[in-house]
Amino acid sequence: MGLGESLIKYSVSLLLAFLAAMIIISLSGSDPLSGVASIITIPFSNPDILSLLIQKFSTILLMSLAFSISLKAYRFNVGIEGQFLLGAIGAAVTGILVNAPPILMPTLVLIAGLSLGALWASIPAYLLYKFGVNEIVSTLLMNFISFYLVDLIATGGLRDTAAGHPMTIPIRIEAALPTIVTSPRMSIMPVIAVIMVLGIGLFLYRTVAGYELRASGSNKKASYIYGINVKFRETFSIILGGALAGLAGAMEVSGLHMRLISGMQSNYILVAILAALLARGEPVWLVIASMGISVVEVGSAALQRTSGVPSELGLVIEGVLLLVILTFEIPKFLRRSFVKEVSLR
Amino acid sequence: MSNEPFIRIVNIHKNFGQVQALKGISLDIYSGEILGLLGENGAGKTTLMNILFGLYKPDAGEIYVEGEKKFFRSPSDAIKSGIFMVHQHFKLVKGYTAFENIIMGSEQARKIYSPRWREKLRPLVESMIATYGIRINLDSRVEQLSLGEQQRVEILRALFRGAKLLILDEPTTNISPQDIEILEKILMSLKKAGISIIFVSHKLREVVSISDRIAVLRKGELIKIFRRGEYEERSLLEAMFGNIVEALSDNEYKYSINPHETDREILLELRDLSCDPGDGGVQVRDVNLLIYKGEILGIAGVAGNGQKELAECIIGLRKVLKGSIIAFGEDITHIDHRERMRKGMFYIPEDRLAEGLLPSMSVAENMILGIHRKIFKGFFLDNSKINEMAQKMIETLGIKTSSPLAAAGSLSGGNIQKTLIARAIAAKPKILIAHNITRGLDILTTRSVHRILREMCNEGTAIILISDDLDEVLQISHRVSIIYKGRLSIPLRSEMLDREKAVMLMTGIENT
Numbered sequence: 001m002g003l004g005e006s007l008i009k010y011s012v013s014l015l016l017a018f019l020a021a022m023i024i025i026s027l028s029g030s031d032p033l034s035g036v037a038s039i040i041t042i043p044f045s046n047p048d049i050l051s052l053l054i055q056k057f058s059t060i061l062l063m064s065l066a067f068s069i070s071l072k073a074y075r076f077n078v079g080i081e082g083q084f085l086l087g088a089i090g091a092a093v094t095g096i097l098v099n100a101p102p103i104l105m106p107t108l109v110l111i112a113g114l115s116l117g118a119l120w121a122s123i124p125a126y127l128l129y130k131f132g133v134n135e136i137v138s139t140l141l142m143n144f145i146s147f148y149l150v151d152l153i154a155t156g157g158l159r160d161t162a163a164g165h166p167m168t169i170p171i172r173i174e175a176a177l178p179t180i181v182t183s184p185r186m187s188i189m190p191v192i193a194v195i196m197v198l199g200i201g202l203f204l205y206r207t208v209a210g211y212e213l214r215a216s217g218s219n220k221k222a223s224y225i226y227g228i229n230v231k232f233r234e235t236f237s238i239i240l241g242g243a244l245a246g247l248a249g250a251m252e253v254s255g256l257h258m259r260l261i262s263g264m265q266s267n268y269i270l271v272a273i274l275a276a277l278l279a280r281g282e283p284v285w286l287v288i289a290s291m292g293i294s295v296v297e298v299g300s301a302a303l304q305r306t307s308g309v310p311s312e313l314g315l316v317i318e319g320v321l322l323l324v325i326l327t328f329e330i331p332k333f334l335r336r337s338f339v340k341e342v343s344l345r
Numbered sequence: 346m347s348n349e350p351f352i353r354i355v356n357i358h359k360n361f362g363q364v365q366a367l368k369g370i371s372l373d374i375y376s377g378e379i380l381g382l383l384g385e386n387g388a389g390k391t392t393l394m395n396i397l398f399g400l401y402k403p404d405a406g407e408i409y410v411e412g413e414k415k416f417f418r419s420p421s422d423a424i425k426s427g428i429f430m431v432h433q434h435f436k437l438v439k440g441y442t443a444f445e446n447i448i449m450g451s452e453q454a455r456k457i458y459s460p461r462w463r464e465k466l467r468p469l470v471e472s473m474i475a476t477y478g479i480r481i482n483l484d485s486r487v488e489q490l491s492l493g494e495q496q497r498v499e500i501l502r503a504l505f506r507g508a509k510l511l512i513l514d515e516p517t518t519n520i521s522p523q524d525i526e527i528l529e530k531i532l533m534s535l536k537k538a539g540i541s542i543i544f545v546s547h548k549l550r551e552v553v554s555i556s557d558r559i560a561v562l563r564k565g566e567l568i569k570i571f572r573r574g575e576y577e578e579r580s581l582l583e584a585m586f587g588n589i590v591e592a593l594s595d596n597e598y599k600y601s602i603n604p605h606e607t608d609r610e611i612l613l614e615l616r617d618l619s620c621d622p623g624d625g626g627v628q629v630r631d632v633n634l635l636i637y638k639g640e641i642l643g644i645a646g647v648a649g650n651g652q653k654e655l656a657e658c659i660i661g662l663r664k665v666l667k668g669s670i671i672a673f674g675e676d677i678t679h680i681d682h683r684e685r686m687r688k689g690m691f692y693i694p695e696d697r698l699a700e701g702l703l704p705s706m707s708v709a710e711n712m713i714l715g716i717h718r719k720i721f722k723g724f725f726l727d728n729s730k731i732n733e734m735a736q737k738m739i740e741t742l743g744i745k746t747s748s749p750l751a752a753a754g755s756l757s758g759g760n761i762q763k764t765l766i767a768r769a770i771a772a773k774p775k776i777l778i779a780h781n782i783t784r785g786l787d788i789l790t791t792r793s794v795h796r797i798l799r800e801m802c803n804e805g806t807a808i809i810l811i812s813d814d815l816d817e818v819l820q821i822s823h824r825v826s827i828i829y830k831g832r833l834s835i836p837l838r839s840e841m842l843d844r845e846k847a848v849m850l851m852t853g854i855e856n857t
Contacts, residue, residue, distance in 0.1 A: 202725075206725040206726055206728065207724070207725060207726060208717055208718055208721075208726060211710065211717050211726060212717070214705075214706060215703050215706065215710075215714060217705075218703040218704060218705045218706050219699075219701075219702060219703050219704065221699060221700050222694075222699075222700050222701050222702060222703060222714070223703070223714070225662065225682070225692065225694060225700055225701075226686070226714045226715035226768075227682070227683040227686050227687075227715055228714075
């Protein structure tokens with residue numbers, strides 16, 4: 001498959017996705033063309049919304065990276081949502097309660113989030129390693145536990161009684177992430193996310209551990225025969241994903257909300273998995289996929305405010321995009337495996 | 346033989362992407378004849394048969410059945426015209442009896458609306474069996490049958506549906522020599538009944554012994570059709586391989602290994618070894634074997650006599666029940682396979698796709714699997730060294746790939762095998778266990794693989810070559826042992842073991 005072929009495939013998919021969007025926009029009584037145009041242009045229209053876009057992008061990028069890393073080992077960590085929330089809890093509690101030298105605080109907060117996310121992921125990872133419990137089920141169920149843990153903390157001792165919605169009191173000022181732009185305020189979130197992408201890319205493609213992780217995902221049995229500890233690599237990929245998702249949660253607490261808020265996980269899990277599947281878990285493509293999805297998310301939310309089109313429109317576009325691309329893939333896969341079977345006789 | 350052919354294939358073309366698989370093939374098949382379709386791997390035999398059976402659509406050309414032009418959209422169209430294919434890997438439904446498999450989904454079964462439909466069909470099947478003289482226990486479940494018997498069920502299934510043409514794809518690959526004899530008798534009686542048979546194979550000897558006519562394909566072209574008794578074997582070989590027959594003469598080949606040059610240093614010793622059969626495996630029992638430095642020890646046998654179990658036991662993927670394994674003067678019976686590989690053992694498994702290949706990773710990355718922990722530059726994998734090494738392997742082994750970075754899953758079967766062999770070369774093992782490494786490869790590729798094995802053993806590697814192909818084992822091994830029902834015969838120098846004796850041992854007619 002050449003680059004040209006993929007280009008055509010992705011363009012057709014995009015076209016169909018936006019066509020679906022136009023139908024929905026016109027059904028809700030707006031002009032479809034200008035509606036679609038504004039989804040794409042609004043996110044770049046003023047500094048405030050641009051900064052919102054970049055923040056979304058940073059979180060989605062980290063979350064999709066978290067999912068991708070286990071995808072590369074052919075494991076499906078759908079618990080990135082719970083790991084994100086545990087990271088947020090770790091960051092909030094540390095940021096409120098710990099009184100360390102100011103210069104250390106942001107780092108401490110991030111490390112707390114990262115470790116708690118990894119710890120949360122290590123439970124299903126251990127179950128997989130020890131008892132072969134399917135990680136799709138266990139990680140998903142762990143998400144539900146995490147929702148209630150957030151509520152427990154956001155309505156418990158650290159509750160902000162002045163707020164109408166369950167949330168904690170703000171973290172200390174010193175715990176906030178440094179900013180790169182002051183007005184509108186933009187923390188170093190995107191920098192962290194991009195560094196992580198580079199780091200994980202380097203890890204996957206240039207280190208022995210990364211090689212073994214990808215080999216395990218490519219052919220479990222062959223990897224085992226040739227001396228790779230497949231179970232360990234699979235487990236590791238889930239825990240590493242948990243750490244990244246936890247980092248994303250901590251980043252949102254200390255770089256955006258400044259507190260733990262019930263429901264702050266938003267629909268990140270959904271769009272992150274979409275981005276990871278679109279990019280097939282390849283770090284470089286993740287940047288592009290995450291950016292595209294962030295634009296659609298921010299754009300469709302803005303469209304709801306201006307013309308009342310439901311913001312779920314964003315999900316429709318992303319969903320159609322993925323469906324069409326997967327449909328392109330399926331016949332190719334079938335054809336190829338059949339030809340291979342015949343030609344090997 | 347009537348003058349009007351049953352099937353007429355006219356000027357069939359088929360391309361797969363850039364590759365021209367068939368370049369205008371025309372072929373007639375008459376009623377009641379056995380047509381041998383001979384050619385190397387990749388000559389286009391299977392592609393042509395898949396077109397005739399409706400699995401592929403030809404790019405150009407026509408198919409006539411009894412003078413009538415036909416378009417086969419799927420195998421069910423071909424079956425309606427009386428064309429059946431028995432694949433190399435049988436397609437029977439497990440858990441059902443031979444009888445049930447024969448009647449399953451047939452027209453006759455569909456017409457009977459009675460709860461006792463099985464009983465009503467039984468006499469039909471039994472009389473059919475009697476007509477063609479095929480012996481089979483109808484009430485055995487498929488998994489209880491040997492592969493040879495399963496093949497007979499496949500043939501009966503086709504006959505029950507009124508087959509007029511039977512395509513047998515590599516029918517002798519997986520079955521025992523006795524089953525091959527039975528198959529030949531069955532084919533003769535089918536021929537007498539006016540049924541046509543296409544016998545697809547790359548095994549010259551079998552095709553010659555049974556076919557009325559032999560069509561030889563080479564590189565997608567029909568080279569020549571030979572009539573029984575009207576040709577010399579040599580011209581057949583030339584049609585198959587072109588002018589390279591000379592270079593392929595077996596004699597020169599055999600003596601390229603000097604059997605007296607082996608070093609007498611023992612690298613591996615198996616003492617009274619019995620292996621865990623696992624789930625449905627063959628019980629390997631009481632194996633005693635010495636393997637010397639720089640020798641090729643061949644283990645021949647009919648597939649499914651414990652070859653895989655023995656190989657896995659030696660490399661450490663399977664548990665030892667009794668006895669011990671001593672390698673490099675050290676008892677390694679209870680050491681895991683990782684540690685054994687670290688000590689210098691290496692394994693090329695039989696099932697190259699399921700157990701060997703990393704399909705989504707690059708050719709270069711595939712070649713370093715197993716030794717990847719040794720190729721460092723500082724903290725990172727040394728990619729330039731890996732790619733350089735891969736490039737060298739690609740050139741010496743003649744692997745056809747666009748680049749070392751291409752996905753290994755996109756390679757053809759032969760090139761995948763060469764990639765796995767490159768992996769073994771790169772590992773520089775002291776002991777190599779290789780199982781069916783030339784299966785499905787064409788003669789030239791096979792030969793280059795043999796040359797590689799020879800070079801490795803010249804450098805001191807001890808090679809355990811396990812193969813279903815007796816001739817291969819006899820040709821390139823220093824010593825040969827035969828495996829039958831999990832037991833090994835005493836290894837003999839290959840020039841001391843004649844082919845007939847080996848066949849007797851392989852089939853259990855003679856004991857050691």
